[in-house]
Each structure stands twice: as structure tokens, then as C-alpha cells.
Amino acid sequence: MKKICIVFSLLLVNFIARSQASLAPLTVEKIMKDPRWMGTQPSNLQWGADGTTLYFDWNPENALADSLYYITMDNRVPRKATPMQKKDLLPARNLVYNHARTQYLYTKEGDLYLTEVKTAQTKRITQTASPESNPVFAYNDTKVVYQQNMDLFAWDIKTGELQQLISFQKAPAPSRGQEKKGNTQEEWLKKDQLEWLEVVKDRKQKQDAAEAYTKSLPKTRGVRSVYYGDRLVRNAQVSADGRFISYILFSMDQSSKRTIIPNYVTESGFTEDINGRTKVGTSFGSSELYVYDSQKDTVFTIKTDSLPGITDLPDYTRDYPAKIEKDAKKKPSRGVNVSRISWSPKGAHCVVEIVSADNKDRWLMQLDGASGRLSLLDRQRDEAWIGGPGISSFGSNSGWINENEFWYQSEASGYSHLYSYHFGSGKKTTLTHGNWEVQGVTLSADRKYFYLTTNEVHAGEKHFYRLPVTGGKADRLTTMEGANQSVLSPNEKQIAYLHSYSNKPWELYLQDNKAGARPQQITDKAQSELFRSYSWRDPELVQIHAADGKLVPARLYRPANPDPSKPAVIFVHGAGYLQNAHKWWSSYFREYMFHNLLADQGYFVLDMDYRGSAGYGRDWRTGIYRHMGGKDLSDHVDGAKWLAEKYGVDPKRIGIYGGSYGGFITLMGLFTSPGTFAAGAALRPVTDWAHYNHGYTSNILNSPAVDSIAYRRSSPIYFAEGLKDHLLICHGVVDVNVHFQDVVRLNQRLIELGKDNWQVAMYPVEDHGFVEPSSWTDEYKRIYRLFEDVLKKK
Known part of the structure; x- marks a missing residue:
């Protein structure tokens, strides 16, 4: 009898344990708890610079926040990164390569570094209080151009010589005699000093003579100064051959009223105001494009008032005939914003993306740096608004296949697809087509392939493809039904991706970069036992x-x-x-x-x-x-x-x-x-x-x-x-x-x-x-x- 009671007690304990481990029946209280009860999903995939280590955020320990984990190609069991590993992490996505891919640049903690790929030797270029940013190779890969504050500098890789290319200044310093005038009383005192005190008069005459002599000397060429006043300097960059510097001066509307959000539950016990956004109808501001030709020491203002269709009225204005009649007389140009400037790998060509302020036109224009003239490559007009995957008023997906071929995305067909333009022939090529969308694009290191994420298989799926840059048939690389958020390794031999299905949260997978390759599951903690129940x-x-x-x-x-x-x-x-x-x-x-x-x-x-x-x-x-x-x-x-x-x-x-x-x-x-x-x-x-x-x-x-x-x-x-x-x-x-x-x-x-x-x-x-x-x-x-x-x- 005692043995039966013991067995019954054990069965009862097991039953209670199973009951407690079961999520059913669902209640609001159960499902709306802190999401950590569900399990932990990996996120933020990033390859290390050498391509042998994959890092990701993860939380299998159910801590307060995610930690950094990693796998190597030799050991694919996830391990937690040490604080030193986390500090020293150099993501491959942050590297900037030269054309031959023998060197790369990166910034770390505000300073600039150069690494030789073959020897893995790294040279520190800067160690300054002001941070350096946006490094690129230029002057046929012989110099490194970077930005410090707003100014551009060029560092010679061979000699270490440093040259400032351009200086952005708020306003020019006034020369003698051009200082701001004082009030009547101040000006009277100044005149009185010069009239009655000989030493003051004598010194002024000597200073005026020295300035006159200096102005008479032949001018020596120095750093070009650009005065931006109340505007903001944006997107300053140098052409690959070093001749041209393009930049945008952006005028922000400072007059618009901003909203305030009262915060009642605060640490101080007082109601505190949160400064919010403006409301619709407020202008974002306007931008102007400039090009500095260092060879001619000349600055061009790039005119956009003759863009094709710049005076075209949107169709909705037909509902307001009085406005149409008024605008027909004036024919005003619509406002535009320059969203992106892209110089070709050797500097022979430049493409400027311009978007109308009403976002109904996007122009891709060729810029002739020597003359400052624009010529049309592509215009997309949408009576609603320009948009879609890879297409934005802040700058769309685009780039260079080679010195003479430029790629971009457009919704011209009704779906976001990939196109190229050849500068030699003027030929425009449709690289992808169909009733589906290209939702992500990267170009291979050898510039022979595009890697695409599309929903071609089904509108509710995302897969990774490899497409020749000439177009044609794409190889589908991922096969599991659902969505695959893919990140290619730096050597392009491996694909890491997060995969999920409708009722299965995201897990990490790894596979070889070839069609038909079998994926290997790396993580398995996205569903806790309670969630799986x-x-x-x-x-x-x-x-x-x-x-x-x-x-x-x-x-x-x-x-x-x-x-x-x-x-x-x-x-x-x-x-x-x-x-x-x-x-x-x-x-x-x-x-x-x-x-x-x-x-x-x-x-x-x-x-x-x-x-x-x-x-x-x-x-x-x-x-x-x-x-x-x-x-x-x-x-x-x-x-x-x-x-x-x-x-x-x-x-x-x-x-x-x-x-x-x-x-x-x-x-x-x-x-x-x-x-x-x-x-x-x-x-x-x-x-x-x-x-x-x-x-x-x-x-x-x-x-x-x-x-x-x-x-x-x-x-x-x-x-x-x-x-x-x-x-x-x-x-x-x-x-x-x-x-x-x-x-x-x-x-x-x-x-x-x-x-x-x-x-x-x-x-x-x-x-x-x-x-x-x-x-x-x-x-x-x-x-x-x-x-x-x-x-x-x-």
C-alpha cells in the first residue's frame, strides 16, 4: 500500500509539473508578459573584418539585455564575446576598400586606420581630439581623403603628407575698415581719437600701408574657403581623381513652430516638457549643390531650374482651378532637394539624384564637373509620390558597376526593379522584371554579380539571389519557406541569415554561397519550452x-x-x-x-x-x-x-x-x-x-x-x-x-x-x-x- 502511495505521489507531481509547463489555455496575462518568456532570437548579424567570425546579438541567459555572441567557421557553436572582443570588434560592413582591394580604411573611436590586406598590418593615420569620418581612397588610390568636422583633408599613403582640400567657414573674417560699424556715439569717439591723438593716427597709417602692400603682392594659392552662413554643409566628397569637390548647402526652415509633449510621471515630480516634431505643411528646407574645381580654383552653383518637368503642376491641382490659373501666369519652378551625389570609381562621371519637394519627381542627372552642367539620365514621375523598396527622397539604392556603368532602382514598371545606364552608349538596361519587388541589393567585390533579396517566389516570402550584372537568370540561394534576412561573408563564400516562418520565430542559419547548398542551423533558443507547449x-x-x-x-x-x-x-x-x-x-x-x-x-x-x-x-x-x-x-x-x-x-x-x-x-x-x-x-x-x-x-x-x-x-x-x-x-x-x-x-x-x-x-x-x-x-x-x-x- 505504501509503495502504491509513493507511485501515485510521483505521478501527481509529474502531472502538476506538466500542467505548470503548459501555456494553454492562453490568457492575456500570459502572452503579454515580458517577451523574454518566449525565448531569445538572434539579431544584428555582422561579419568580422577577416570574414572568419560571425557576430550577433543574442540572449540565451535571459538577461536584462542582449549580449554579443559569435561563431567561427571552424567552431560553429555560439560563444559569448568577452568585453575585450566586443571592444575590438571591427565589422566588415564598416571597411572601405581601394579599387584593387589590397587595402582598406576604417575609423575607430574617432581616429582613422589603414590596413594592408595581404600582411594584415595596420597603420594609424590620425590621433586627434576632433573625430575623423567618411574615409575614401582618392587620387587614383594614392591618397586617403577624410572629413574632420566639415572640412576635407587628403593624406598621402606613400609620403604621409597631409593637405587640407577645402575649408568650410560660417562667415569670412572682416578685413580692416570692414568691421561692423558701431552706433553714432562709438563712431564719433573713433573719429575723435584719430583726429586728436597723433600716435593712434600714425599707427593706423602704418597698418593701412602694410595692408596695401600685402594686397599688391602676387596671390599664392591656399586652401579654398567656402562660407556657409546659416546653412548646413552636407555630403561633401571628392571625385576619385581629386579634381572636384562636391557639396550641398542645406537651408533649414527655422521659423516653424514645434510641438510640446507634457510628461507627467517624472523622477522630479514636476511636469516636464518633451520638445516634439513640427506638423505637416512645414517645409523641410531646401538644398543647393556646389562643385569646386580645384584645377581652375572655381566654384559652380549647380542650377536646377531647367530640370525636365520642373514647372509641371501635379494633377491634384485641377481640383483648385484658381490656383492653376495663378500658377499658369507665373510658371514657378517647384522646389527640389539634392538627395545623393555619386562619383564614378575613377572620377570621369558623376550622377546626382534630385527629388522634387513635393516628391512627385526623381531625376538622375549626369553632372559635368568642369562646366557645372546637368544632363538627364532618368526621370521617374509619380502623380502620387515617389517611393517603393530601395527608393527614397533621402537617397535611393544605386552605385557603380564600373567606371562607365551605373545601377539604380526604379518603380517605372510598377514594381521596384534594377536598372543600369551605360555612359559610353547611353543605353538603359532593365536587369530585373516581373510583378514582384527587389527589396535589397549589394554588389559583389569583383563587381560581376548583384546579390538581391526579392519576393519573386511569393509576395509573402523573402529569398536571396545572385544575378550577373548584365542581367539574365538569377540563381536562388535560399530555399526555406518564409523569410531569409541574408548577410554575405566578406570573402563571399558563406551566407549567414536569419530565417523565420509564420509560427516560428527567427533563428540563425549558415550555408555555403551556392545554389542548392544545405543550410546549417546555428541557434535554437527562439522558442522556450513554455512557448513550444x-x-x-x-x-x-x-x-x-x-x-x-x-x-x-x-x-x-x-x-x-x-x-x-x-x-x-x-x-x-x-x-x-x-x-x-x-x-x-x-x-x-x-x-x-x-x-x-x-x-x-x-x-x-x-x-x-x-x-x-x-x-x-x-x-x-x-x-x-x-x-x-x-x-x-x-x-x-x-x-x-x-x-x-x-x-x-x-x-x-x-x-x-x-x-x-x-x-x-x-x-x-x-x-x-x-x-x-x-x-x-x-x-x-x-x-x-x-x-x-x-x-x-x-x-x-x-x-x-x-x-x-x-x-x-x-x-x-x-x-x-x-x-x-x-x-x-x-x-x-x-x-x-x-x-x-x-x-x-x-x-x-x-x-x-x-x-x-x-x-x-x-x-x-x-x-x-x-x-x-x-x-x-x-x-x-x-x-x-x-x-x-x-x-x-x-
């Missing part, structure tokens, strides 16, 4: 027919046992331009777990890549132009109809929620389509686009002063009277992205309208992205309770 769903990837005939990609979570009331929830991802209906581990991992919880409780959950989402080309990207809350919202309305028609979801029991842009869509859904969504949770939502930032909003809606129509039909605050269903708003008080002011203004509007079916939860210590597990838990308990109370009510 639950069978996480692999969401179905579906396509939903929109009212306009388009197919909207989406993720669907189907319940094994639908609740008898047949409820459903639609999640709206944030950012607008972001992709979430894909086959890799989502950055919305908390929401992913919450959707599993909802499915366990009998809900259907739909997560759509609505119009404006990333991954599907130009037309999808710009589908929200001048009407946010238009097609992006109607896609979700169509999703609700699809759930009812295909799965028998009760159309009166559909909820919607999301954060940031997702919060905005939630508001627009409840305000402009009452009855479609019985309940909505708008998290950190934009309520009025005229109060958001310029860089994001002006692309999509232009600016309030010139396109008020777009803002009027896109901002929820104007439609608040339409609220009939249940609304929950959650917002961080110290949100520096979407300001808490957005919610306060909407609150006042709802109060004035007499609405009583809404509530607000504020989070005093949270910014736009919540940090505290207690905040995440509180927010999602409220969301869950809203759906349970409204969507399942009898």
Missing part, C-alpha cells in the same frame, strides 16, 4: 475580392470550434506601408498570440494587407493617395462581407482593432461605416492628419494649405458624428509620434456631439510603442473584454 497556428494566406475587383491578401485564423454566436475580429496593421499577411514571424508577435487566443475562444480573425501596404508594387502602395480611409477602409469592409458570406460569421458580430494607422482605420470604420463593425478598439490613433508629421503625411495627402480636400475626407475628427457602435480608445500620454493631443481633441468632439458609447484608456508612461508589460496587459484585457461583451452578447 502551445500549438501555434499557421495562419491561412487567403485572397479577398474587393469591390473594385482587386484581390486583397490576408491572414485568416480559423477557430477549431467556432462560438455559436459566430463572432469575428479584423486586425488592421499599423504604419500603412507595412506587410503582415506573409509567411514569416511577424513584428506584431503580441497581436499574433492574441489572435490565437481569440481563435481558441471561437472567433474568426482576419488580418489584411489592405491598400497602401508594402510588398505588392506601386499601385498597391499608392492606393490611398489623397484619400486615407478610402480604399484602405473599403478593403476591410469587404473583408467583413467575405467572412459573413464564406464562413457564416454573423455580420452584426464583427469587431475591428489596430494601432497607429490601424487605430485610424478603426475610427474611420466606426465613423463612416456604422453597423459594419459592432465594436472597435482604436490604439494610439491618428484623428486628424493635419496634426501628423510632414515626411509621411505630405506624400499621401500633399499639405493642408494646398490640398485641403484630401485632409477633409481623410481625417476621422470630421466624421465623429457617425459613431453608433462601441468604441474603445487607448493612447500613451508621452507619445512623440501620434501625439496624445489627437485623442484629447477627438474626446472634446465626441463630448460636444453627445456620444456616450465610447471610452478612453490612457497610459501615462508610454510612448507610441508600449514598453511596460503591465501596459500591454491592461490594454489587451480591455480590448478582449470589449469584444466579449459586445460581439458575444445574447
Whole structure:
């Protein structure tokens, strides 16, 4: 009998241990804890300079923060780097090679170093208080040019001779007689001194004579001074042959008012102000390009007023005929910004990327340094806005294949693809094509291949390819389904990559750089035992027919046992331009777990890549132009109809929620389509686009002063009277992205309208992205309770 009791006790202990180690049933409290409970994922892959060691951030010890780990090609078991190894780490991505790849440059702790590849011998070039930066090889690889503060210097590799190439100064020092005049009293005293005191008069006459003599001497050539005044010096660089120095002078708009975010929960006990951003409609400023020809000792201002189409009015101005008539008389040139300057490897050519201030044109122009003239290589016009993978108003992906061939990305075909331009023949070549996107590009060391990341296999996958620089068929190098974030080793023999799948977080893999190579898994700690104890769903990837005939990609979570009331929830991802209906581990991992919880409780959950989402080309990207809350919202309305028609979801029991842009869509859904969504949770939502930032909003809606129509039909605050269903708003008080002011203004509007079916939860210590597990838990308990109370009510 005693033996039976002992056995029973052991079985009971094992049962309790297994029960405690099981995550099911899911609860908000369990999934919203500090994410370290889930496991640890590697990140930030970087190869060491010699290419034999791969470093990455990782946290298998479940410490407060990640530590640096590494593997070698001889020992692929991850080891923790020592503090000295971390201090001495020289990432390969920070190295700058000469053309022959026999030497490389790097900066460390503000000083400059040169290493011989063959002997691995390193020479320290500088040891100064002021940091050096942006080193390059120039003068046919005989000199090192670098920047100190704003000025450019050239160091001769053979002789060690140092030469200053250009001096940027705020203003010239006044010469004698040009000093700023004093007031009337001061000028009278000065005149009186010279008139009555002989010694003062005598000394002035001698100084004037000395200056006159100095001015009469032949001029000796010194360092060229450039005076920038109140502007900023940007992108100063020298051509490879050393003849030309190009630079940008940027004028920043200092007059625009900045926002203030009050921070109430502080260490001091006082309310403290956080200085925030400006609002949309504020000018970023303007830039001008200059070239200094050291051979002629001449500075050119590069004129952009004759760029092709520079006076073309955007199509949206047709909605404002009075403005068209006014502009037709003046024909003003649109403002432009120079975003990138790129000199060829030997200095014979220069390509300048220029973007219009309204971001509807991007010009690639050839610059003749000797004359300062620009000639057109490529113009991309988009009546919405220039964008897409590898394409940015701050400088797009581009570079040199060789001295005469330049590569770049463009959405000219409707998808971001790779192109080249040959300076000898003037021929433009399409290197990639198809209804998919090139999402990352690097050029091989020998300049014979491009290494590309694309979604050619499926819009919801990312794979790594090798493509000849002449174009043609690309070799696919990664094979595992999902996403592969790849980093090539310096010797290009190995590919390290992070791989994940829809229900499997990121792990580190290593494989040989060839098609068909077998990947080796390096890490295996992304899923803790507790995390593995639950069978996480692999969401179905579906396509939903929109009212306009388009197919909207989406993720669907189907319940094994639908609740008898047949409820459903639609999640709206944030950012607008972001992709979430894909086959890799989502950055919305908390929401992913919450959707599993909802499915366990009998809900259907739909997560759509609505119009404006990333991954599907130009037309999808710009589908929200001048009407946010238009097609992006109607896609979700169509999703609700699809759930009812295909799965028998009760159309009166559909909820919607999301954060940031997702919060905005939630508001627009409840305000402009009452009855479609019985309940909505708008998290950190934009309520009025005229109060958001310029860089994001002006692309999509232009600016309030010139396109008020777009803002009027896109901002929820104007439609608040339409609220009939249940609304929950959650917002961080110290949100520096979407300001808490957005919610306060909407609150006042709802109060004035007499609405009583809404509530607000504020989070005093949270910014736009919540940090505290207690905040995440509180927010999602409220969301869950809203759906349970409204969507399942009898």
C-alpha cells in the first residue's frame, strides 16, 4: 500500500509539473508578459573584418539585455564575446576598400586606420581630439581623403603628407575698415581719437600701408574657403581623381513652430516638457549643390531650374482651378532637394539624384564637373509620390558597376526593379522584371554579380539571389519557406541569415554561397519550452475580392470550434506601408498570440494587407493617395462581407482593432461605416492628419494649405458624428509620434456631439510603442473584454 502511495505521489507531481509547463489555455496575462518568456532570437548579424567570425546579438541567459555572441567557421557553436572582443570588434560592413582591394580604411573611436590586406598590418593615420569620418581612397588610390568636422583633408599613403582640400567657414573674417560699424556715439569717439591723438593716427597709417602692400603682392594659392552662413554643409566628397569637390548647402526652415509633449510621471515630480516634431505643411528646407574645381580654383552653383518637368503642376491641382490659373501666369519652378551625389570609381562621371519637394519627381542627372552642367539620365514621375523598396527622397539604392556603368532602382514598371545606364552608349538596361519587388541589393567585390533579396517566389516570402550584372537568370540561394534576412561573408563564400516562418520565430542559419547548398542551423533558443507547449497556428494566406475587383491578401485564423454566436475580429496593421499577411514571424508577435487566443475562444480573425501596404508594387502602395480611409477602409469592409458570406460569421458580430494607422482605420470604420463593425478598439490613433508629421503625411495627402480636400475626407475628427457602435480608445500620454493631443481633441468632439458609447484608456508612461508589460496587459484585457461583451452578447 505504501509503495502504491509513493507511485501515485510521483505521478501527481509529474502531472502538476506538466500542467505548470503548459501555456494553454492562453490568457492575456500570459502572452503579454515580458517577451523574454518566449525565448531569445538572434539579431544584428555582422561579419568580422577577416570574414572568419560571425557576430550577433543574442540572449540565451535571459538577461536584462542582449549580449554579443559569435561563431567561427571552424567552431560553429555560439560563444559569448568577452568585453575585450566586443571592444575590438571591427565589422566588415564598416571597411572601405581601394579599387584593387589590397587595402582598406576604417575609423575607430574617432581616429582613422589603414590596413594592408595581404600582411594584415595596420597603420594609424590620425590621433586627434576632433573625430575623423567618411574615409575614401582618392587620387587614383594614392591618397586617403577624410572629413574632420566639415572640412576635407587628403593624406598621402606613400609620403604621409597631409593637405587640407577645402575649408568650410560660417562667415569670412572682416578685413580692416570692414568691421561692423558701431552706433553714432562709438563712431564719433573713433573719429575723435584719430583726429586728436597723433600716435593712434600714425599707427593706423602704418597698418593701412602694410595692408596695401600685402594686397599688391602676387596671390599664392591656399586652401579654398567656402562660407556657409546659416546653412548646413552636407555630403561633401571628392571625385576619385581629386579634381572636384562636391557639396550641398542645406537651408533649414527655422521659423516653424514645434510641438510640446507634457510628461507627467517624472523622477522630479514636476511636469516636464518633451520638445516634439513640427506638423505637416512645414517645409523641410531646401538644398543647393556646389562643385569646386580645384584645377581652375572655381566654384559652380549647380542650377536646377531647367530640370525636365520642373514647372509641371501635379494633377491634384485641377481640383483648385484658381490656383492653376495663378500658377499658369507665373510658371514657378517647384522646389527640389539634392538627395545623393555619386562619383564614378575613377572620377570621369558623376550622377546626382534630385527629388522634387513635393516628391512627385526623381531625376538622375549626369553632372559635368568642369562646366557645372546637368544632363538627364532618368526621370521617374509619380502623380502620387515617389517611393517603393530601395527608393527614397533621402537617397535611393544605386552605385557603380564600373567606371562607365551605373545601377539604380526604379518603380517605372510598377514594381521596384534594377536598372543600369551605360555612359559610353547611353543605353538603359532593365536587369530585373516581373510583378514582384527587389527589396535589397549589394554588389559583389569583383563587381560581376548583384546579390538581391526579392519576393519573386511569393509576395509573402523573402529569398536571396545572385544575378550577373548584365542581367539574365538569377540563381536562388535560399530555399526555406518564409523569410531569409541574408548577410554575405566578406570573402563571399558563406551566407549567414536569419530565417523565420509564420509560427516560428527567427533563428540563425549558415550555408555555403551556392545554389542548392544545405543550410546549417546555428541557434535554437527562439522558442522556450513554455512557448513550444502551445500549438501555434499557421495562419491561412487567403485572397479577398474587393469591390473594385482587386484581390486583397490576408491572414485568416480559423477557430477549431467556432462560438455559436459566430463572432469575428479584423486586425488592421499599423504604419500603412507595412506587410503582415506573409509567411514569416511577424513584428506584431503580441497581436499574433492574441489572435490565437481569440481563435481558441471561437472567433474568426482576419488580418489584411489592405491598400497602401508594402510588398505588392506601386499601385498597391499608392492606393490611398489623397484619400486615407478610402480604399484602405473599403478593403476591410469587404473583408467583413467575405467572412459573413464564406464562413457564416454573423455580420452584426464583427469587431475591428489596430494601432497607429490601424487605430485610424478603426475610427474611420466606426465613423463612416456604422453597423459594419459592432465594436472597435482604436490604439494610439491618428484623428486628424493635419496634426501628423510632414515626411509621411505630405506624400499621401500633399499639405493642408494646398490640398485641403484630401485632409477633409481623410481625417476621422470630421466624421465623429457617425459613431453608433462601441468604441474603445487607448493612447500613451508621452507619445512623440501620434501625439496624445489627437485623442484629447477627438474626446472634446465626441463630448460636444453627445456620444456616450465610447471610452478612453490612457497610459501615462508610454510612448507610441508600449514598453511596460503591465501596459500591454491592461490594454489587451480591455480590448478582449470589449469584444466579449459586445460581439458575444445574447
